[in-house]
Amino acid sequence: MNALREHAEQQYAEELSKLAKVDTKTRPPRWQLSPWAVATYLLGGKLDDGFVVSPKYIGNRRVIEIAIATLATDRALLLLGVPGTAKTWVAEHLAAAIAGDSTLLVQGTAGTSEESVRYGWNYARLLAEGPSRKALVASPLMRAMQEGKIARVEELTRIPADVQDSLITILSEKTLPIPELGEEVQAVKGFNVIATANNRDRGVNELSSALKRRFNTVVLPLPDSIEEEVSIVQQRVESLGRALELPAEPPALEEIRRIVTVFRELRSGATADGKTKVKSPTGTLSTAEAISVVNNGLSLAAHFGDGTMRAADVASGLIGAVVKDPIQDRVVWQEYLETVVKERDGWKDLYRACKNHD
Structure with missing residues (x-):
């Protein structure tokens, strides 16, 4: 079997x-x-x-x-x-x-x-x-x-x-x-x-x-720290990747950290440094959904890319996780994209990928 x-x-x-x-x-x-x-x-x-x-x-x-x-x-x-x-x-x-x-x-x-x-x-x-x-x-x-x-x-x-x-x-x-x-x-x-x-x-x-x-x-609470949540996502993604036999490289830790950061900031209503307030979407943006976004990105990278997960591979899953209500959540996402993602060092590729997806 x-x-x-x-x-x-x-x-x-x-x-x-x-x-x-x-x-x-x-x-x-x-x-x-x-x-x-x-x-x-x-x-x-x-x-x-x-x-x-x-x-x-x-x-x-x-x-x-x-x-x-x-x-x-x-x-x-x-x-x-x-x-x-x-x-x-x-x-x-x-x-x-x-x-x-x-x-x-x-x-x-x-x-x-x-x-x-x-x-x-x-x-x-x-x-x-x-x-x-x-x-x-x-x-x-x-x-x-x-x-x-x-x-x-x-x-x-x-x-x-x-x-x-x-x-x-x-x-x-x-x-x-x-x-x-x-x-x-x-x-x-x-x-x-x-x-x-x-x-x-x-x-x-x-x-x-x-x-x-x-x-x-x-x-059972949500993970206390970003390190804890990143560790959970990394472990589950590796386990699921083996089970599904995805022919892709394990995602870089920084790529997982970016997705988890987006989820945590939108959940909490503020950026990680506490300097910028953001609106929260209607969904829960749980750790399980972060795992799903990474796995979907790995599948895209494996079957329609070069096997290495990049921003373009996670954009659709990320937007799908955030935008549950096509009217209310889209406004929240667009505001977060322009005020946080666009301005953050090293995140330009994620910004472009999400804009192209829209």
Whole structure:
């Protein structure tokens, strides 16, 4: 199998195996690794035998430690943050390190039904044989309960309120009633839930106070410094470039720094030196979008250039990331282009590329 994107436990199988071999610390029931080893897997580090574990998350160590400690209790974990702050990425890697399985996933949308959270039925079998365990179709959450694993719920606030509330009994009582059979599923030790939610648009549905109490909320912030954000973008671009087999040279650090600088200045409403105020666009301009801009530029350079990413290769992706609203954001972008990009030393090529694209 040559998957376009492997699950975390497949892609980083060697690291997880190495950590498991040297991990002598206490492991909670059914955890594949101890909390210390899970943190090392997420944050990176060098093992005693010299093996280097790559960082999956670059940022505040304490945030990750709190998330891991939460999952070692009976409290579920809610990862909250603006789009592009690696909520899904962190959730996947936590599940991979703790349970060795990141695939027990419920994707939240306005159309997510209660069956997706609880269980459904094989209707052909139900009609032929009547209600039975064989006719029941387990949801990812039910399977996680039965197997003592981590279930993931993406975009929790996009799920309708009545479906959200079906989680309350699961999280508080650790049971899932099946009234049609007069039975219940009791969660096996090791079971827990990681949910993600976007605090930018607050989703479609607010969480009820009863459901909020079942979660320990950890906010994943945007990167503190430009160095941190550049490092994140560089690492993810290199990883994706290998996975996609792009025949291009890795982008120069300065080219990544320019893109990240544009994003950070437009996000914050001021230039890096604090001397010039700028307007902010309607979009979030997240780190994830910066990664996408660089990858798109690499693809253009690889397939329609000489393999070296230049300003002309990133211009279209950069403008597309900034200008989400064709009227309001275009005014913001044009003003930033003329007052900041045009006047900055060494940025004339980026200015010309963006003007030519317009």
